[in-house]
Amino acid sequence: MRCPxxxxxDSQVKDSRSTEDGAAIRRRRQCEGCGARFTTFERIQLRELVVVKSGGADGGVRREPFDRDKLMRSVAIACRKRxxxxxxxxxxxxxxxxxLETQGDGEVPAKRIGEMVMEGLxxxxxxxxxxxxxxxKDFREARDFEEFAGSVSAVAKQ
Known part of the structure; x- marks a missing residue:
C-alpha cells in the first residue's frame, strides 16, 4: 500500500478489525519510509459495476465506473446537520x-441508484x-419543494 x-x-499493518457493519476491514498502517500512520478500508467487491447515465447536454448515454465514495458523499450531503x-x-x-452487485447486470442505470437512495432516505x-x-428530481422553484414536502407529510400521516 502506497503511503499517502x-x-x-511499503507499509506495515499495525492493526486490523472489522467495521461495525461487518462490510469492511479497517487497517491501521505505518509507512516504512517516513513512519506516518494511516488507515485503509478493504471491502468485498462482487462484480465491477458500470453506471449508465442518460441525457446531459448532448442527450447521449455515458458510462462510468460505479464510485462508492461518490454515492456516500451525496448521501452525506443530504444528511448534513441531521x-x-x-x-x-x-x-x-x-x-x-x-x-446492485447481486443483481444480474453489471450495468446499472443512474436512475435506479437514485431511486434506491430515495427509498433508503x-x-x-x-x-x-x-x-x-x-x-x-431537479426542483426548479419553491413550489416544487412545497408539493413534494406535502406528499411526504401526507404519506407520513397515514
Missing part, C-alpha cells in the same frame, strides 16, 4: 452497493429525503 504522505511503496449516525449512513450505502430521515429529492 511520502508515496513510499441527527443521523454515521454508521446508519454507512449501512445504507453498503446495502445499496450489495443490492425515506425511512431514515424525511428532511434528508426531501434534500436528496430536490437534486435528484
Amino acid at each position: 504522505f511520502c508515496s513510499h511503496e 441527527p443521523i449516525d454515521a454508521v446508519r449512513l454507512e449501512r445504507l450505502v453498503s446495502g445499496i452497493q450489495r443490492q 425515506k425511512g431514515l430521515d424525511s428532511v434528508a429525503y426531501i434534500r436528496f429529492a430536490s437534486v435528484y
Whole structure:
C-alpha cells in the first residue's frame, strides 16, 4: 500500500478489525519510509459495476465506473446537520452497493441508484429525503419543494 504522505511503496499493518457493519476491514498502517500512520478500508467487491447515465447536454448515454465514495458523499450531503449516525449512513450505502452487485447486470442505470437512495432516505430521515429529492428530481422553484414536502407529510400521516 502506497503511503499517502511520502508515496513510499511499503507499509506495515499495525492493526486490523472489522467495521461495525461487518462490510469492511479497517487497517491501521505505518509507512516504512517516513513512519506516518494511516488507515485503509478493504471491502468485498462482487462484480465491477458500470453506471449508465442518460441525457446531459448532448442527450447521449455515458458510462462510468460505479464510485462508492461518490454515492456516500451525496448521501452525506443530504444528511448534513441531521441527527443521523454515521454508521446508519454507512449501512445504507453498503446495502445499496450489495443490492446492485447481486443483481444480474453489471450495468446499472443512474436512475435506479437514485431511486434506491430515495427509498433508503425515506425511512431514515424525511428532511434528508426531501434534500436528496430536490437534486435528484431537479426542483426548479419553491413550489416544487412545497408539493413534494406535502406528499411526504401526507404519506407520513397515514
